[in-house]
Structure formats: structure tokens, C-alpha cells
Amino acid sequence: xxxxxxxxxxxxxxxxxxxxxxxxxxxxxxxxxxxxxxxxxxxxxxxxxxxxxxxxxxxxxxxxxxxxxxxxxxxxxxxxxxxxxxxxxxxxxxxxxxxxxxxxxxxxxxxxxxxxxxxxxxxxxxxxxxxxxxxxxxxxxxxxxxxxxxxxxxxxxxxxxxxxxxxxxxxxxxxxxxxxxxxxxxxxxxxxxxxxxxxxxxxxxxxxxxxxxxxxxxxxxxxxxxxxxxxxxxxxxxxxxxxxxxxxxxxxxxxxxxxxxxxxxxxxxxxxxxxxxxxxxxxxxxxxxxxxxxxxxxxxxxxxxxxxxxxxxxxxxxxxxxxxxxxxxxxxxxxxxxxxxxxxxxxxxxx
Amino acid sequence: xxxxxxxxxxxxxxxxxxxxxxxxxxxxxxxxxxxxxxxxxxxxxxxxxxxxxxxxxxxxxxxxxxxxxxxxxxxxxxxxxxxxxxxxxxxxxxxxxxxxxxxxxxxxxxxxxxxxxxxxxxxxxxxxxxxxxxxxxxxxxxxxxxxxxxxxxxxxxxxxxxxxxxxxxxxxxxxxxxxxxxxxxxxxxxxxxxxxxxxxxxxxxxxxxxxxxxxxxxxxxxxxxxxxxxxxxxxxxxxxxxxxxxxxxxxxxxxxxxxxxxxxxxxxxxxxxxxxxxxxxxxxxxxxxxxxxxxxxxxxxxxxxxxxxxxxxxxxxxxxxxxxxxxxxxxxxxxxxxxxxxxxxxxxxxx
Numbered sequence: 001x002x003x004x005x006x007x008x009x010x011x012x013x014x015x016x017x018x019x020x021x022x023x024x025x026x027x028x029x030x031x032x033x034x035x036x037x038x039x040x041x042x043x044x045x046x047x048x049x050x051x052x053x054x055x056x057x058x059x060x061x062x063x064x065x066x067x068x069x070x071x072x073x074x075x076x077x078x079x080x081x082x083x084x085x086x087x088x089x090x091x092x093x094x095x096x097x098x099x100x101x102x103x104x105x106x107x108x109x110x111x112x113x114x115x116x117x118x119x120x121x122x123x124x125x126x127x128x129x130x131x132x133x134x135x136x137x138x139x140x141x142x143x144x145x146x147x148x149x150x151x152x153x154x155x156x157x158x159x160x161x162x163x164x165x166x167x168x169x170x171x172x173x174x175x176x177x178x179x180x181x182x183x184x185x186x187x188x189x190x191x192x193x194x195x196x197x198x199x200x201x202x203x204x205x206x207x208x209x210x211x212x213x214x215x216x217x218x219x220x221x222x223x224x225x226x227x228x229x230x231x232x233x234x235x236x237x238x239x240x241x242x243x244x245x246x247x248x249x250x251x252x253x254x255x256x257x258x259x260x261x262x263x264x265x266x267x268x269x270x271x272x273x274x275x276x277x278x279x280x281x282x283x284x285x286x287x288x289x290x291x292x293x294x295x296x297x298x299x300x301x302x303x304x305x306x307x308x309x310x311x312x313x314x315x316x317x318x319x320x321x322x323x324x325x326x327x328x329x330x331x332x333x334x335x336x337x338x339x340x341x342x343x344x345x346x347x348x349x350x351x
Numbered sequence: 352x353x354x355x356x357x358x359x360x361x362x363x364x365x366x367x368x369x370x371x372x373x374x375x376x377x378x379x380x381x382x383x384x385x386x387x388x389x390x391x392x393x394x395x396x397x398x399x400x401x402x403x404x405x406x407x408x409x410x411x412x413x414x415x416x417x418x419x420x421x422x423x424x425x426x427x428x429x430x431x432x433x434x435x436x437x438x439x440x441x442x443x444x445x446x447x448x449x450x451x452x453x454x455x456x457x458x459x460x461x462x463x464x465x466x467x468x469x470x471x472x473x474x475x476x477x478x479x480x481x482x483x484x485x486x487x488x489x490x491x492x493x494x495x496x497x498x499x500x501x502x503x504x505x506x507x508x509x510x511x512x513x514x515x516x517x518x519x520x521x522x523x524x525x526x527x528x529x530x531x532x533x534x535x536x537x538x539x540x541x542x543x544x545x546x547x548x549x550x551x552x553x554x555x556x557x558x559x560x561x562x563x564x565x566x567x568x569x570x571x572x573x574x575x576x577x578x579x580x581x582x583x584x585x586x587x588x589x590x591x592x593x594x595x596x597x598x599x600x601x602x603x604x605x606x607x608x609x610x611x612x613x614x615x616x617x618x619x620x621x622x623x624x625x626x627x628x629x630x631x632x633x634x635x636x637x638x639x640x641x642x643x644x645x646x647x648x649x650x651x652x653x654x655x656x657x658x659x660x661x662x663x664x665x666x667x668x669x670x671x672x673x674x675x676x677x678x679x680x681x682x683x684x685x686x687x688x689x690x691x692x693x694x695x696x697x698x699x700x701x702x
Contacts, residue, residue, distance in 0.1 A: 001359050001456075006700045008352050040394045043409055045418075047446065054449060056409060056420060058394055067396075069407060071420065071442070073449025087449045089442070089702070091422070095398065098405060098424025098438045103454055105352075105702050347700045349357045351440070351456055 005102040005337050007346040012108040015339040017188035018115065018151050019195060021332055022123075025116040026304055028061065028331045029271065033301030036062040037327045039272065051076050057326035060095060061334075068092040070106050070329045090333040100351060102337040106329060109336060113328035115144025117271065118224045118246040119152035121320025124303050125269065125310050126244035130221035131157045136213075136234065136257065137227035137249065138163035138173040145224045145248065146177060147185045150202045153222070158206045160216045164233050167211060174209035214238045225249055225257035225281075236261035241315040247281035251323050258319075260285040266317040267310070269300045272325050280323040356453040356688050358697040363459040366690040368539035369466065369502050370546060372683055373474075376467040377655055379412065379682045380622065384652030387413040388678045390623065402427050408677035411446060412685075419443040421457055421680045441684040451702060453688040457680060460687060464679035466495025468622065469575045469597040470503035472671025475654050476620065476661050477595035481572035482508045487564075487585065487608065488578035488600065489514035489524040496575045496599065497528060498536045501553045504573070509557045511567045515584050518562060525560035565589045576600055576608035576632075587612035592666040598632035602674050609670075611636040617668040618661070619647045620654055623676050631674040 007015070031037035043056040052075045060067035072088040079085060088106025093099065122130070133149055133156050135142050142161065150156055161177070163170040181203045189196035210216045217223060217238040226248040227233065234245075236259040245266075249257045263285035270276035277286050277293050285291045298308035300320060311318050340346045358366070382388035394407040403426045411418035423439040430436060439457025444450065473481070484500055484507050486493050493512065501507055512528070514521040532554045540547035561567045568574065568589040577599040578584065585596075587610040596617075600608045614636035621627035628637050628644050636642045649659035651671060662669050691697045 001361070006357070006702065008700075008702050010352070038396075040396055040407075041392070043391045043394060043407070045389075045391055045411070047411070047418075052449070054418065054444075056391075056394070056407065058407060060396070060398070067398075067405065069420075069422065071444070073444065075447070075449045078448055081448070083448060083450075087451070089451050091440070091442070093405075093422070093424065096426070097429055097432070097434060098403070098426045099434075100438070100440050103702070347698070349359075349698045349700065351357065351359050351454070 001350045002099050003348050004100050004351045005340060005346045005348050007102065007104045007336055007340055009105040009107050011340060011346045012104055012336050015336050015343060015345055016109065016112050016332065018112065018147050018185055019199070020335060021112045022116045022119055022148060022152055024331045024335050025113055025328055026120055028327045029120070029299070029301035030304045031061055031063050032327060033299060033305045033307065039325055039327065059326045059330065061327055061330055062095065064331055064334055065095050066092050066101070066330055066334050067095050068330045070326050072106065090329050092330060092333050092337060102333065104333050104336060109329060109332045111141060111144040113332045114141060114248060114324060115148035117322040117324070117328065118145045118226070118248050119148035121246035121269070121300065121322060122149055122222045122224070122244055123152040124300065125318035125320055126153065126222045127242050127311070127314055129155050130244070131155050132220045133159045134216050134220035134223045135159060135161045136223060136225040138166060138170045139226065141226040141248065142173065143177065143180055145226050147181055149222065149224060150205065151199060156205055158208065160208050160210045160220065162210050162213050162216055164227060164229065170209040174207045177207050178203065227257055228255065229257045230254055232256055232259040234258040239317060241317065243317050245319045247319060247321050250281040250283065251279055253279050253283060256284045257281060260288050260290045262317065263291040263319065266319045268296045268319045268321065269298060269303055270296055270321045271300055271323055273299060275323045275325065276321045281321040352701045353450050354699050355451050355702045356691060356697045356699050358453065358455045358687055358691055360456040360458050362691060362697045363456055363687050366687050366694060366696055367460065367463050367683065369463065369498055369536055370550070371686060372463045373467045373470060373499060373503055375682045375686050376464055376679055377471055379678045380471070380650070380652035381655045382412055382414050383678060384650060384656045384658065390676055390678065410677045410681065412678055412681055413446065415682055415685055416446050417443050417452070417681055417685050418446050419681045421677050423457065441680050443681060443684050443688060453684065455684045455687060460680060460683045462492060462495040464683045465492060465599060465675060466499035468673040468675070468679065469496045469577070469599050470499035472597035472620070472651060472673060473500055473573045473575070473595055474503040475651065476669035476671055477504065477573045478593050478662070478665055480506050481595070482506050483571045484510045485567050485571035485574045486510060486512045487574060487576040489517055489521045490577065492577040492599065493524065494528065494531055496577050498532055500573065500575060501556065502550060507556055509559065511559050511561045511571065513561050513564050513567055515578060515580065521560040525558045528558050529554065578608055579606065580608045581605055583607055583610040585609040590668060592668065594668050596670045598670060598672050601632040601634065602630055604630050604634060607635045608632060611639050611641045613668065614642040614670065617670045619670045619672065620649060620651045620661070621647055621672045622651055622674055624650060626674040626676065627672045632672040
């Protein structure tokens with residue numbers, strides 16, 4: 001028998017902080033580019049189409065010494081039971097012995113790693129000195145995106161928030177985001193520490209709910225989209241030169257957040273080329289011939305490792321299509337386990 | 352958050368008993384035949400060929416209300432660390448909500464469900480009144496096979512044990528098997544209960560270690576093979592009419608325990624047709640043309656459900672090729688969780 005650590009939602013919230021997660025996710029992308037991170041084939045099953053499904057994403061991170069899986073299920077019938085529709089669980093295993101190391105609730109760590117992904121796209125592709133961030137989508141994921149982007153970028157002064165569906169929600173999101181950032185993200189650092197001071201300063205920006213998406217796009221340097229949209233929300237005509245997009249929402253065939261014509265004007269990076277073309281924001285543009293698969297510059301890890309060039313000029317439009325890969329979950333889960341061990345958090349059970 | 356139950360090796364040993372596992376595995380095969388049990392695609396990864404690998408087997412059991420997975424890893428380097436080479440973990444999820452129900456050490460339940468499989472093949476295909484059982488292989492799995500077969504069959508009087516590699520081991524196996532059956536299997540029933548009396552009677556047979564495999568085959572009604580062999584141990588010439596085989600060992604391409612020519616004389620059933628032809632005892636006979644894939648009579652579940660006929664005469668040779676499917680693990684894991692809940696065994700953690 002051997003001990004495994006189990007972390008529930010609250011415990012993962014307690015042990016993870018965004019600065020480290022951003023570094024970890026950059027490292028994941030780099031490992032994948034170096035061949036030290038590998039994805040295994042996806043298992044997907046629809047119990048009833050449009051009603052309930054589940055997938056198992058798995059892979060290995062050689063340099064982190066782990067392999068494992070995330071199982072995510074979606075049961076629409078949970079709504080009437082007052083339960084979350086999505087349930088996610090991550091299992092981490094030791095790559096030198098095959099022994100399980102831990103079992104974690106995936107909800108918060110998925111939020112963290114996805115926020116980090118959008119921010120890393122912006123960090124490596126947006127114009128230096130970018131001041132205006134547009135957050136498209138004011139749902140659960142938007143908080144993570146805003147937190148991570150403010151931490152990863154140095155010069156943001158204003159965050160506009162737009163949501164195609166929920167205008168009231170957008171206003172309330174903009175009104176409460178600062179206190180959420182303080183309570184859920186800044187609070188992870190010791191007051192007075194350098195991290196605390198840096199992050200506090202970065203969170204000190206203006207937030208505005210907007211209803212005029214055209215004007216917001218025209219006035220933004222960095223645009224992050226995190227919606228469940230199946231039709232473009234951002235039109236090609238509104239997009240000025242120099243804009244960066246981190247497209248987060250598309251993770252299933254048929255989803256699309258931005259006008260496919262933008263792709264023919266842009267330098268495009270993805271997290272995983274196969275997944276991006278199959279189910280990501282790249283799917284529709286590739287199918288419609290707006291961009292050839294071969295014209296995608298590369299995976300973001302290639303950029304981080306220096307084997308591909310990102311932005312070439314201030315006038316480039318850049319896109320990072322993040323579909324989300326299991327390696328992100330495994331890395332952040334492993335970080336949570338290590339941090340929990342140090343802090344003696346979670347349940348340790350002999351398996 | 353929601354509670355999940357965690358059962359380690361010892362706890363799964365405590366809560367499972369073979370009579371119920373046999374019934375459960377019969378029900379699993381029947382569910383699969385009815386379309387109420389489905390296998391998802393296998394994920395397999397070799398970290399280093401011949402040194403370390405892992406697989407994820409998953410599926411659903413509609414009528415049991417569960418889905419889930421088993422992850423099994425094999426790390427040869429564990430030997431020098433004094434750790435088991437194989438590590439298995441099962442996760443069970445609720446098919447109505449997607450919530451995890453439990454996490455279990457897979458070792459004992461894999462032994463139990465595999466033993467039940469071999470016995471079910473014999474129960475449904477061997478001649479009624481079969482008295483002589485030959486166990487080929489005296490390893491870890493042999494105990495489970497013997498226990499399950501004695502429980503599932505009504506007239507066994509003698510169990511011969513042969514092992515192609517380990518002749519000393521065979522003698523010691525035959526010497527201690529009765530006390531192992533008493534200690535690990537009979538002890539699950541209350542002394543004085545009907546189950547106890549029935550099982551005690553069934554375990555009261557003669558055990559003999561044999562070195563002459565030819566003579567043993569010639570004198571056996573039921574032959575169970577559970578070895579890691581890559582070459583036939585049982586020759587076609589030795590096999591008399593009426594013999595039943597439950598072939599358990601072959602679960603990877605290239606493995607083979609019995610002469611492929613036996614297949615051209617036999618009525619053949621499998622647990623899963625695709626898996627049996629790809630990695631089971633059927634692989635070589637199909638590849639060598641001894642039997643066409645279409646000549647395999649069916650899956651064992653079809654026989655249990657009555658949609659296919661098993662043995663047609665006392666002279667038929669019958670074969671059940673059991674490769675092992677995730678649905679067996681899920682069913683037994685679910686049984687262990689329910690039994691553990693009743694008995695308040697295991698750790699319950701909020702996930």
C-alpha cells in the first residue's frame with residue numbers, strides 16, 4: 001500500500017496561486033514542444049447526445065515526473081438537482097513507479113490553468129506596452145482570465161468586459177471583479193511580500209462593462225474570448241492592426257468566437273495543433289479555407305522555446321487558440337499536491 | 352463537494368466474496384450482450400518498450416448505474432525497489448450525475464473478476480458432471496481460478512496443477528491451496544450458514560501437482576490456462592473430445608497458451624470479440640486461419656442471455672477466451688463499494 005493525497009475544491013483553492021500556475025503552464029507548453037510532454041488519445045462518450053457526456057484526457061509530463069488523467073463529465077440533468085453540470089477529477093501518477101500520487105477535484109485547477117493559458121498567449125504575442133484588455137464573456141472563466149492576464153502583462157490600465165448573452169451579468173461582473181481578484185487571487189500572497197505588492201499594483205486597473213462590442217474591439221490591444229459561442233462575436237472589420245486574441249472558448253467541434261476572416265490576417269499559434277484544428281477556434285477558419293493548417297505558425301511551446309517566431313511587427317494581428325490539454329491539468333494538479341504536502345492540507349489515504 | 356469512498360487492497364479483500372462476484376460477472380456479460388454495457392476505446396502507452404507501460408480501460412454499465420475506468424501500470428524497475436511491478440486503480444462514477452463514487456486498489460478485484468471469468472466459461476460450456484479440473488499455471492491468478500471454478504461447478508473431485516516454468520512452485524501450490532481457499536475464500540461466509548456449508552463442501556477435493564502435462568490434459572474435463580506463455584503449452588493431439596478450455600492468460604498480442612489447431616475442432620466463445628481477436632487466445636488461430644473470426648460462435652454474454660447456443664453435445668470441445676474487460680472491474684468495484692458502505696469499511700473523503 002502507498003499513501004495518496006486527496007484534494008477537494010476548497011483545498012485546491014487554498015494551495016494554488018496564479019503567478020506560479022502561469023510559470024507552470026509556460027513550462028508545460030515548453031515540455032510539449034521539447035517532446036517531454038505527450039498527450040494520449042482522447043476517450044469521449046455521449047451517454048445521450050446533448051444531455052450527458054464524459055471525456056477522459058490523459059498524458060505524461062516527463063520532466064515533471066508524472067502521468068495521469070482528467071475525467072470530465074457533463075450532465076445537464078444535474079441542473080434540476082441543484083448540482084453542477086460539470087464534474088472533473090484529476091489523477092496524478094508517478095512516472096518512475098506507476099503509483100498513484102493524488103486525486104483532485106478538477107474544477108478550480110481547470111479554471112487556473114485555463115486562465116494562465118489565455119494570459120500566456122497574450123504575454124508572448126501581444127504588443128509590449130498593451131494597455132487595453134477586452135474580456136469577451138463574463139462567466140465563471142472570465143475571472144481567471146482577467147486575474148492571469150493582469151499578472152502576466154505589465155501595462156494593462158483598463159479592462160473592458162463584454163458578454164454577448166448576459167448584459168446585467170456584465171455590469172455586475174465589472175462591479176465586483178476587483179474584490180474577487182483581491183479575495184481569491186491577491187490573498188494567496190503574504191501582505192507586505194514582493195509578490196503581494198506586485199500583484200496588488202497589477203490588479204489596480206479600471207474595469208468597465210461595455211455593450212458596444214465594435215467600439216470595444218477597436219480600442220483594445222488584447223482581446224480574450226471565453227464564451228460557449230457557436231457564431232462569431234467579433235467581426236473582422238472591427239479589428240485593427242496590432243491586436244492580439246487569446247481564444248479560449250472553442251473546445252468542441254462547431255464552436256467559434258471570432259470571425260474566421262481574422263485568421264487570414266493573423267499569425268496564429270495553438271496549444272496543440274491536432275486538437276486546435278479539430279475542435280478549437282482554428283476549426284472553422286481551416287474548414288472554410290481562411291487559413292491552411294500548414295499556415296498555423298506553430299504551438300505556443302515552440303514560441304516559448306524559441307524555435308518559432310511570434311509577433312514580427314507592431315502591426316501584426318496575433319491569435320493564440322487554446323483548446324486546453326490534459327498536460328496543463330496534470331502540471332497544476334501536481335503543483336497543488338506538492339504545495340498541499342508542504343502545508344499539510346488535504347486527506348492522505350493508504351491505497 | 353460530495354463524499355467518495357476509498358478502498359485499498361486489504362479493504363477490497365475484506366468486502367468481496369467469490370459467489371457474488373461470479374453472479375456479478377455473469378450479469379456483466381449479459382449486460383454487454385444486451386447493449387447495456389459498453390466499452391470505451393483503450394488508451395495504451397509504452398513509456399519504454401519492455402520496461403514500463405500503462406493502459407486506461409473504461410466503459411459503462413447502464414443497468415448498474417455506473418461508468419468508470421481502470422488504470423493499470425507496469426514498471427519492471429519496481430522489482431529492484433521491492434515494489435509490485437503492476438499497479439492498478441479503479442474509479443467508479445454515477446451514471447446519473449457524473450459524480451465520482453469511489454477509488455479502489457484494483458489488484459484483488461482484478462484477481463476476483465478474472466477468476467470468476469474462467470469459472471463462468473466452465474460453468475456454461477463444460478460438460479455437466481465434469482469431475483477433473485486441470486489448472487495450467489500456478490501463479491497469483493491460479494488461486495482465484497481454482498476458488499471460482501470449484502464454486503461455479505458442482506462435481507469437481509480432483510484438481511491437477513501444472514506449471515510450465517515453476518515445478519517446485521507447483522508442488523507447493525498444490526500443498527497449500529486448500530488452506531488458502533479456506534483462509535481467503537471460505538472465511539468470507541459465516542460458519543454454519545448455507546453458503547459456508549456449500550462452499551466448504553465444494554472446496555473438499557483432491558489437489559495434485561503434476562509434471563506430465565500430456566497425461567493431465569488427457570484426463571481432464573475442464574482445463575483453465577492462466578500463464579504468461581507466448582507458445583502453446585497444450586498440444587492438440589492430447590485433447591480428447593468433450594474437453595472445455597477457459598483461456599485466461601492471453602491479453603496482449605503474441606500471447607498463446609493452447610495449440611491453435613484446437614480452435615478448428617472447438618466451439619469458441621469470447622468475452623469481447625474485438626479484443627479476443629486482437630490480443631486474446633483467438634489472435635494466433637485467426638491469424639493462422641485455424642478459425643475465421645466469423646466462426647467464433649459469440650460472446651459469452653450471448654450464451655448467458657440465450658441468444659447463442661453453447662455446447663451441443665458431450666463430444667464438443669469448447670473454448671472460452673477471456674481477455675478481461677473494464678466492465679468486469681467496474682462491476683466488482685461497485686459491489687465492493689456497496690458492501691464497504693454497509694460494513695462501514697474504507698475511507699470516506701469529501702471531494
